[in-house]
Amino acid sequence: MRKELFIISLILILCSCAGLLINREARDEYEQGMVLFNQGRYEEAVPRFQKASEIEPGYTEAFIFLGRSYLNLGKWTEAIAPLRTAYRLSPEDTKKEVVNFLLDALIGGALSEFKKENYLSSISYLKEALGADPASDTVKNELVKSLIAFGGELLSEGNAGKAVSMFKEAIEIAPKNLDAYLGLARAFIKDGDYAGAMDVVYDAVKRIATTDEERSAFWDLIREN
Numbered sequence: 001m002r003k004e005l006f007i008i009s010l011i012l013i014l015c016s017c018a019g020l021l022i023n024r025e026a027r028d029e030y031e032q033g034m035v036l037f038n039q040g041r042y043e044e045a046v047p048r049f050q051k052a053s054e055i056e057p058g059y060t061e062a063f064i065f066l067g068r069s070y071l072n073l074g075k076w077t078e079a080i081a082p083l084r085t086a087y088r089l090s091p092e093d094t095k096k097e098v099v100n101f102l103l104d105a106l107i108g109g110a111l112s113e114f115k116k117e118n119y120l121s122s123i124s125y126l127k128e129a130l131g132a133d134p135a136s137d138t139v140k141n142e143l144v145k146s147l148i149a150f151g152g153e154l155l156s157e158g159n160a161g162k163a164v165s166m167f168k169e170a171i172e173i174a175p176k177n178l179d180a181y182l183g184l185a186r187a188f189i190k191d192g193d194y195a196g197a198m199d200v201v202y203d204a205v206k207r208i209a210t211t212d213e214e215r216s217a218f219w220d221l222i223r224e225n
Helices: 002-017 024-038 042-055 060-072 076-089 092-115 119-132 137-156 160-173 178-190 194-208 212-224
Strands: none
Touching: 024 042, 024 060, 042 060, 042 076, 060 076, 060 092, 076 092, 092 119, 092 137, 119 137, 137 160, 137 178, 160 178, 178 194, 178 212, 194 212
16 A cells, blocks of 8 residues: 555656646546545545546546556556556656556456456457556466466457467467467368367477376377368
C-alpha cells in the first residue's frame, strides 16, 4: 500500500512540475472520488473519476484511479481502457509503475475470457500484456495455455490449418511444452500432413519428452492415425 501511494504521489509531483493545469470542476470530481476510493466505496467512486476524466481528458490521476476502482471491483475488462490511457499519459519516469496496474487488468481480463472459452479475446489481452512486459513468465504461461486451448477448439471445428499456427506460436513461446507439441502433431495429421506430424513427433521424442510415458503419448498418436 505504501509503495502504491508513493507511486501515485510521484506521478502527481511530476505532472505538477510539467505545468499541468487541471480544470477546477475536474479536480473537485477527482477529490470526491478519492474520498470514496479511500473508504473502499469503489462503485460510487467510478462515476466521479469518469466525470473528472471527461472534463479533463489529460487528467492522468483520474484515469489511474478509475482503472484501479474497476480492478478493486473485479471488473477487469472495464479497467483496461482507462489504464491504457493512464499509461499513455504518464511521464516516462513513471510508466513502468503505472504498467503494473494495466498488467493486472489485462491478465484479469484474459483469465475471465478464458473461463468463458473466449480464447481469441484472451489471446489478444495477453499479447498486449506481453508487449508491455516481455519478461513476464505469468503472461507467457497464460498466453501459451490460451493458444493451446484455441488450437484445440479450431481442430474440433475442422480448421486444422489455423490450429497449426496456434500450436506453432505456443511452441515459440514455450519450446518445451509437450501439450503444444502434441497439439501440433494432431493438427498436422488432421491437415493431411503426415510428414509434418512425424517431424514434430521425432523432434519431441528426441528433445522434449523425458519419460517413457511422455514418449509413448507421441508414438500412440502416430499409431492411432
